[in-house]
Amino acid sequence: MTSQNSFWSFTKKCFTFGIIALTISDRYASVMPVRGLSMSPTLNPVNNSFMGLPCDDYILVEKFCLQKYQFSHGDVIVFLSPRNHKEKHVKRIIGLPGDWLRLSSSYDAVKVPEGHCWVEGDNSALSLDSRFFGPIPLGLAQGRVSHILWPPRRIGLVEKVLPQGRLSSF
Numbered sequence: 001m002t003s004q005n006s007f008w009s010f011t012k013k014c015f016t017f018g019i020i021a022l023t024i025s026d027r028y029a030s031v032m033p034v035r036g037l038s039m040s041p042t043l044n045p046v047n048n049s050f051m052g053l054p055c056d057d058y059i060l061v062e063k064f065c066l067q068k069y070q071f072s073h074g075d076v077i078v079f080l081s082p083r084n085h086k087e088k089h090v091k092r093i094i095g096l097p098g099d100w101l102r103l104s105s106s107y108d109a110v111k112v113p114e115g116h117c118w119v120e121g122d123n124s125a126l127s128l129d130s131r132f133f134g135p136i137p138l139g140l141a142q143g144r145v146s147h148i149l150w151p152p153r154r155i156g157l158v159e160k161v162l163p164q165g166r167l168s169s170f
Helices: 002-027
Strands: 029-034 057-062 076-080 088-095 100-102 109-111 116-120 141-150
Antiparallel strands (some): 057 141, 076 088
């Protein structure tokens, strides 16, 4: 009888912990790995290794910004792919609703529509971003990347950086 009570007590504690962890992950913050080189050198720089083995950066994604879509130029965000909602992408916000942007590959300019943002990877040669997808609906945003948590030698804030000369005042 005692082992059954202790098992039931342990099960309730695990279930409670799981519900609390799920709530925190869903509403406040989560940790996720970054795969690929599209955000290099900010995330996953080419020389990134831990004890001689290549490793992915693990990032902290804060979700308070989602309450009123409080994003700013230069923020690195996580969003669901417009082509496949099972994929998550990590890119930098270049343009917000109403902005006019000069495309880096041409002399064209594009206006970011209301409710959307323009995102690009820091490593443009290896990035599928708004130059491929077009403007991203803000509703696909999953959160803002605030810190690198792993590997230990890269722990720190993720800086806001905006490429110079991209925003236009048409």
